Amino acid sequence: PSSANLRRRPVAVGTGYLSDRSLARRGVGVAWRASALLGLAWVSQTRWMAEPELFTFIGIAGLLSFLRTAKEPFSSKNQLVAAALFCLWANLHGGFIYGVSIYGLHLCFSKQPSRVKVQAAAIVAAGTLLNPYGWRAYEVPFFLLANFGKLHVGNVEWGSPVLLKNSGLPMFAAIVLSGLGAASYLNRRGKKLDIAGLACLSLFWLCGCLSYRNLSVASIVVVPLSAAWMSEA
Secondary structure (H helix, E strand, O other): OHHHHHHHHHHHHHHHHHHHHHHHHOOOOHHHHHHHHHHHHHHHHHHOOOOOHHHHHHHHHHHHHHHHHOOOOOOHHHHHHHHHHHHHHHHHOOOHHHHHHHHHHHHHOOOOOHHHHHHHHHHHHHHHHOOOOHHHHHHHHHHHHHOHHHHHHHOHHHOOHHHOOOOHHHHHHHHHHHHHHHHHHHHHOOOOOOHHHHHHHHHHHHHHHHOHHHHHHHHHHHHHHHHHHHHHO
16 A cells, blocks of 8 residues: 555646646745645546546646647647647556547637637647557447446446445535536626637536546546636636
């Protein structure tokens, strides 16, 4: 147990650090950042085990920090940086598909010319294919989607988080609703609507409500986004 703790501790600290720095660069105050980290720790606590899934946790935090704080996240140089991140991620855990979704949503709703969007998508996709299995690395997430009904019934990790005897899901739902409320308030006050952020929050809200295992992954997207909007409202 002690060696397992040592292996997972740096990843946990790194995930928290990246989430906090992303909020700090957006001008979020210390109190809101501390609340976000506490909420993130509470919702995700059941999944911090010494297994490859941890690399997806820190991968999501790092990708969001990169996309939401870089001045030009889709410049030619940053496309290569993103491709390198996805190459590493695809070699560590199949959860890289979450990152592909996040990157794709931000790219889709960006103001980049179509040529840049196609180029960025192609370069990042190529990065994910640089692994021992090539395109077959996508088979695992698509297999899980195709067989989700069976997993939902036969495996507690993929079971509904509604059935869990803890407060993770209610807190997750409260954070999501608070974030949506804050985003709506900001929009009414004339602040530009964060379409990419709302798309990510909606996707991962659904993702987190589908299964116990997804709840922790989704919280890494939902909690910082909601905290940022609530701090601005």
